[in-house]
Amino acid sequence: MALSDRFFGGWDWDPWHELGRMHRHVHRVLETGWPSRFLTPFPAVNVWTGEERSAVTAELPGVSTEDLHVSVERDVLTVSGSRETEPLGEGDISRRHERGHGSFTRTVKLPYSVDPAGVEATCKEGVLRIVLPRSERSKPKRIEVTG
């Protein structure tokens, strides 16, 4: 996935990621939504990093906590789940369908391994927030240089 490529330093500019981001932005600003859900991964995520911990947020409107799964293995975070659509009963007709539905999986590669026991995930108003503390083993060790 394009997102994980961006964590490797240097010239990591990815035109496909950039295109997807621009596409998402344009469709959010214009009053049309239909093609973007096929071209951009769901959910959209923001990633914050720091020396001691990282944080990942994801837009998951309409996804209840029971339908959401978060797991972490070393430096890879996986968010998966499903989003239900409005059930169509007999005589109901869908007049507009811009919101995607069904199951989704996204993986985010973090810049370091995290301590799985310390990961905290909360979901509020359709926004998932995960705080991931850096594992002790992945922290740089200062080596004393002796003369």
Place this chain on the structure above:
Amino acid sequence: MADKIEVTHGPSAEAPAERITTGPSFAPRVDVVERPESLVVLADMPGVSRDDVSVVLGKGVLTMDGEVGPEDDGGGLTLHTQEYEVGHFHRAFEVGEGLDPSGVEASMKDGVLRLVIPKREDLKPHRIEIKGQ
């Protein structure tokens, strides 16, 4: 549980024209389902709480607005990858003649605004009894 939202009724709703404003403004994606008795509108507004959403009906135009504050940086973390921005959600619909917008009900759950607009009483399907001879 979905939180109920008060719908403001007034003559001052804006026309369904394009809108320019300060700060980022986004159009929420919507689904519309027609039921025999009503029209159901679902709008994605992630991060919007029930206190930060407004639904205004006036002059046949239903306007929905939601506000999201800036995201928590987790105590001085650096934004590394940004796939979405936060700001203002805004979208307006002209309500068709077959609907009774005065009876609209609004609620909010998991960042999704849900509107139920009843059909006009005289346009609802009704069963006609067939009498025997």
